[in-house]
Amino acid sequence: MQTSFLPNFFSTGSVPDIALIMIIIWTVKTDFNSIWVRAIFAGLMLDLVSFYPIGINIFSFITVSFMTNSLCKRFLVLQAGRRFFIFSIIIVIGTMLNHLIVATLSDLQNFSWERVTLFNGALIYKPLYNLVIFATLYWPLGKIDKIFVYKNKITIKK
């Protein structure tokens, strides 16, 4: 979806990171220990389909998930009333961190160092688009997770 469907609607380089947003949402809803395997799997899928060296997106997703978990622990517990604001900040930081990690590692892997890859228009638009995707996915993902938890409970009872 990220490499085939969405590029039709967004300018090059600013396509929203659906996989990243899903990882952030799952981390926010549970914790790092519960989703680190999903982060590895999602990163591997994206590395394969995006023709990046295997490991770049895995490392990026694991780092963003770890960071999200640390920030959630500190801020969401203390300031439950400002959840949306804190979520937005996490999305913006996560998007930038992901962009910087992917750009830096792919540059270093190619033995080059070009700041133009790091600081481009994508850094302005991507966080905005990702915020929209976050707002769109947050509720449906929660519902899907609840359905799976409910089904698991029924299975265990049987």
Next chain:
Amino acid sequence: MSNKYLSPKLIKFIAVSAVCFGLVFLNPKGIFNPVRLVFLEIAYPFQKTSYILGQGIDEFFSFLNSIGLMRTENKKLIRENDLLTAEVVSLHEMKKENESLREQFDLAPRNKFDLEPSFVIGQDSQNLGSWLIVDKGSADGIKSGMAVIVSEGILIGRVEEVYPDSARVILLTDSSSVINASDLETGAKGLLRGTYGLGMIFDMVTQSDVLSEGDTIITSGLGGEVPKGLLIGKIQEIKMSTDKLFQQAIIIPRVKYRKLDVVFVVKK
């Protein structure tokens, strides 16, 4: 004390990071290609369907958006139609002139190539749109290094990796893309390099050569991989290289890479 800092989370994070760094930097290139090949084979039908679906939706919304403009556009088109009818006559003359110029400059005629029409089924989503995936691969005779054009004979890139049913095309704007090119008007020769998905630079042009803004840049055919005479774009700005030894020119591509749906692979 050490247990406080080395929580299971941190240990997992460090372990996964270390493995990732090992994979990225120590792994020889291509070792995961068989895995990627299997994955792409599985993902191919989904990619193709979702790309075509995305384009359909995009076109539908573009159509809805354009309905309001149609009335005024219709009046404008009627006026333009009258003008164009008059222009057709003069274009016949220009066609003759064009054919004669093509002969003079030894440009490749469009029907000279063995073209393989292909649908675009994927694009680079993470960085700056530096590659495309097309739905034709080695099963259709596609090979690495083949030139990729759009219908009007405009070069957009080269095939980089080939899989049985798909191929990855590196666009001219990608940083790894280097192609021999020349100025159609003055004959100045140089290298066309991509600039990290942001555009193209016509580089390594000697000081004695003449470049002018608005000049057309075409492939020079040197190196043999890309045919001679394929259109690339026009010169937007001319400047000196940082070492002041060569001239450089910023090139505006003739096509918008994001809007591509059908491309042609030049087989020979």
